[in-house]
Amino acid sequence: MTKNSNDYQALRETYVARGVGNGNLHVADYAKGATITDIEGNDFIDFAGAIGTLNVGHSHPEITAHLKNQLDKFIHPGFNVIMYESYLKLAEKLAHITPGDFAKKTVLLNSGAEAVENAVKIARKYTGRQSVVSFVRGFHGRTNLTMSMTSKVRPYKLGFGPFAPEVYQAPYPNVAEKADNVSQEDFEAQAIARLEDFFIETVDPEEVACVVMEPVQGEGGFIIPPKSFVQAVKKICEAHGIIFVADEIQTGFARTGKLFAIEHFDVEPDLMTVSKSLAAGFPLSGVVGKAEIVDSANPGEIGGTYAGNPLACEAALKVIEIIEQEQLNEKAETIGQAIEDKLNALSATHNFIQHTRRLGAMVAFEVIDPQTGKPDKALTANIVKVANEQGLLLLSAGIKGNVIRFLTPLVITDEELTRGFDILTAALNEVTSTQQV
Numbered sequence: 001m002t003k004n005s006n007d008y009q010a011l012r013e014t015y016v017a018r019g020v021g022n023g024n025l026h027v028a029d030y031a032k033g034a035t036i037t038d039i040e041g042n043d044f045i046d047f048a049g050a051i052g053t054l055n056v057g058h059s060h061p062e063i064t065a066h067l068k069n070q071l072d073k074f075i076h077p078g079f080n081v082i083m084y085e086s087y088l089k090l091a092e093k094l095a096h097i098t099p100g101d102f103a104k105k106t107v108l109l110n111s112g113a114e115a116v117e118n119a120v121k122i123a124r125k126y127t128g129r130q131s132v133v134s135f136v137r138g139f140h141g142r143t144n145l146t147m148s149m150t151s152k153v154r155p156y157k158l159g160f161g162p163f164a165p166e167v168y169q170a171p172y173p174n175v176a177e178k179a180d181n182v183s184q185e186d187f188e189a190q191a192i193a194r195l196e197d198f199f200i201e202t203v204d205p206e207e208v209a210c211v212v213m214e215p216v217q218g219e220g221g222f223i224i225p226p227k228s229f230v231q232a233v234k235k236i237c238e239a240h241g242i243i244f245v246a247d248e249i250q251t252g253f254a255r256t257g258k259l260f261a262i263e264h265f266d267v268e269p270d271l272m273t274v275s276k277s278l279a280a281g282f283p284l285s286g287v288v289g290k291a292e293i294v295d296s297a298n299p300g301e302i303g304g305t306y307a308g309n310p311l312a313c314e315a316a317l318k319v320i321e322i323i324e325q326e327q328l329n330e331k332a333e334t335i336g337q338a339i340e341d342k343l344n345a346l347s348a349t350h351n352f353i354q355h356t357r358r359l360g361a362m363v364a365f366e367v368i369d370p371q372t373g374k375p376d377k378a379l380t381a382n383i384v385k386v387a388n389e390q391g392l393l394l395l396s397a398g399i400k401g402n403v404i405r406f407l408t409p410l411v412i413t414d415e416e417l418t419r420g421f422d423i424l425t426a427a428l429n430e431v432t433s434t435q436q437v
Contacts, residue, residue: 113142
């Protein structure tokens, strides 16, 4: 008997851990570009991209054809056991395309959190120091160390302690919180002053192994810092021998209109973590950076059984080719501008849409109660729910749960983008028709 979505939902309730979240309870059957079709034939426009994993879209034909050929060769001999070409070629490619005119090396891993953990391990080994600095609103993963580095308590940290020691969260400016009577220049100066105070009041910089920074905060709500702030962080790191780690897991591979978001800030990180859109949906991550830093770890101290799986490496090499061939950096800017224009138009008729912000195609807006000026988490959740019910995969974010973010595949067509915004507009109209706004 053919199962429908309700049947699979029952299986999910019976056999899948409750702690695994689901934004949409339909069951995918196939996907291409920026559209997913479920087992009952319903189409969903994908504005989520598997949480920023599919910059080259679902089932890109070049990737699927290439991997079918690779499957006939081997699946996973294990790089720790015997080397294979795709790992070596990808390490070489990453050394060439990441920022910094210096010798680089790479370790390939499986997940974003694993990349962050290994970046911290490498930094601690190189510096001989223990302390780690991340930032308020930051998200770095769900392992014990990366939970400790993550700012939001619910749902990521509550009840899972004790957490890793020697982890400190520094202030990270949010331009949306700038008072009207404060100039941008003063706002940036104040943010840098607070950062300098942090290294006096909270942790001494001479004890810090690394600062791990998202160039644009992802789960924190797509917060884009001033360029001067990012450069101030790097300056402090350089002055005190601290390793600057750019966490590019969500921002990398053309999402922001450049191959890596840190390029917008004219900063060259010592180490960079990459994952998500690196491999078009295959589990793959990496730490890339200065060769002398990466080489501080001895053989066997970093890596893993499945780290750098050859199928994932082959996919990643194709992803990088596609980004170049299809000019996805340029397309990211075009898509992002189109989304921003549509949101600005919607904000004229829906006054809870505020603080729209973007870098390339990394776009978000906040849902604010216009009467109180406070974040409206409930309305945000309702918008996302109705949009998903009507055929649009949409995600929320933000410390206060009031940010709606856009992570469309960068190969999205004009038709798919228009259909998606038609659904979003209908969802906004539906939720606002049932409550006073």
